Amino acid sequence: xxxxxxxxxxxxxxxxxxxxxxxxxxxxxxxxxxxxxxxxxxxxxxxxxxxxxxxxxxxxxxxxxxxxxxxxxxxxxxxxxxxxxxxxxxxxxxxxxxxxxxxxxxxxxxxxxxxxxxxxxxxxxxxxxxxxxxxxxxxxxxxxxxxxxxxxxxxxxxxxxxxxxxxxxxxxxxxxxxxxxxxxxxxxxxxxxxxxxxxxxxxxxxxxxxxxxxxxxxxxxxxxxxxxxxxxxxxxxxxxxxxxxxxxxxxxxxxxxxxxxxxxxxxxxxxxxxxxxxxxxxxxxxxxx
Numbered sequence: 488x489x490x491x492x493x494x495x496x497x498x499x500x501x502x503x504x505x506x507x508x509x510x511x512x513x514x515x516x517x518x519x520x521x522x523x524x525x526x527x528x529x530x531x532x533x534x535x536x537x538x539x540x541x542x543x544x545x546x547x548x549x550x551x552x553x554x555x556x557x558x559x560x561x562x563x564x565x566x567x568x569x570x571x572x573x574x575x576x577x578x579x580x581x582x583x584x585x586x587x588x589x590x591x592x593x594x595x596x597x598x599x600x601x602x603x604x605x606x607x608x609x610x611x612x613x614x615x616x617x618x619x620x621x622x623x624x625x626x627x628x629x630x631x632x633x634x635x636x637x638x639x640x641x642x643x644x645x646x647x648x649x650x651x652x653x654x655x656x657x658x659x660x661x662x663x664x665x666x667x668x669x670x671x672x673x674x675x676x677x678x679x680x681x682x683x684x685x686x687x688x689x690x691x692x693x694x695x696x697x698x699x700x701x702x703x704x705x706x707x708x709x710x711x712x713x714x715x716x717x718x719x720x721x722x723x724x725x726x727x728x729x730x731x732x733x734x735x736x737x738x739x740x741x742x743x744x745x746x747x748x749x750x751x752x753x754x755x756x757x758x759x760x761x762x763x764x765x766x767x768x769x770x771x772x773x774x775x776x
Contacts, residue, residue, distance in 0.1 A: 497549050501552070501553035503546075504516075504546035505517070508550075512529060514526065514529045518553060518554045518557050520554065526601060531592075548588065549585070552571075555605065555608065558609075559577045560575075560577055562575050571586055572586075573585065582708075583608060637720065639709065640713065641684050641691070643709075644684065645696075647736050648736070648737075650765065651758055663696050666692075666740075678732045681729050713769065714730070714769050730771035733765065734771045741762060
């Protein structure tokens with residue numbers, strides 16, 4: 488099946504799901520952004536933690552994806568890594584997994600708002616205002632609406648932190664607060680570009696934490712996006728310094744002692760594995776053991 492046939496099939500399935508929702512539940516879905524809020528309310532009204540059939544989740548996921556595609560522009564794709572998803576949203580390097588959005592909305596309710604995720608996606612693409620509850624998408628090379636840095640570079644210190652901190656298990660709110668305090672007090676970065684990224688990152692940390700802890704976060708893809716964004720848009724020296732700062736930050740987190748961030752005074756094998764991956768994918772220098 489060629490791409491046009493595949494996209495047309497998904498569009499038809501989304502329209503059928505919208506029609507069924509209107510006829511069965513009285514919820515009018517017209518592929519407008521506002522309809523995603525109506526879908527949120529419908530899902531939130533379901534029994535908490537209810538598990539609808541996979542076909543229902545997929546159907547609503549395709550509806551959400553079609554709303555994104557028709558509003559912002561995107562291409563449907565399917566592969567072993569991401570399943571059915573949207574790529575090149577807004578004609579930039581942004582992916583969206585709307586089926587997963589719907590699954591999480593059914594599982595967790597309002598805290599996984601589909602409409603809020605759409606608003607944040609729109610902000611990345613168009614620069615429109617978005618409420619504080621929205622969740623940003625790692626992997627975007629689009630420039631932030633309020634700074635001239637790419638969003639993925641602003642997120643990058645938080646991405647490195649989360650990858651290292653999660654190597655030994657889950658990351659809790661207390662550890663995230665300690666990381667924020669660490670970055671508040673840590674101003675002697677040699678890379679001016681990295682200092683700018685940290686300055687822009689700090690006010691957004693609470694938003695980033697929710698995304699990085701979600702199944703939508705793909706660590707290796709995020710690292711590749713950081714590497715490629717630096718290579719495409721910045722001088723070699725600036726790019727090299729930025730990547731080295733990220734590797735050094737990862738080591739500082741892993742080597743922290745005295746219970747800071749939940750780590751002991753010895754870097755674990757799991758942390759070494761993560762640090763090695765970071766160094767390798769970024770193409771940075773540094774000893775990680």
